Amino acid sequence: MKKLLSEQHPDLESIPCSIETALNIIGGKWSFLVLKELYSGTKRYSELQRALPKVSPKALSNTLRHLESNGVVERTVYPTVPVTVEYSLTEKGIDFHSVLVAMKHWGAKWT
Secondary structure, eight states, X not given: OOOOHHHHOGGGGGHHHHHHHHHHHHOSTTHHHHHHHHTTOOEEHHHHHHHOTTSOHHHHHHHHHHHHHTTXXXXXXXXXXXXXXXXXXXXXXXXXXXXXXXXXXXXXXXX
């Protein structure tokens, strides 16, 4: 008879709270795509828009704001005319990369 996953890994009992916290930090459905783009380096808002055409401007702005407020993305404003704004990953955002790669592999396996 197969053992339940919780019997095989008793430490899983403490994970639901951690998973909920992680999901709250990362946010909505577009966050993963934004993070994927930022792993290749700092991007301006317009670069992100072009790279993610299915994301509406409002959704992209909200996603970036959410990631910034949770310390995953850093927003840098340069006092130019017009103002230049760049987005890059913080240490917390960089640390999430291994999770994103694992999700990518899992998705590929079950597609």
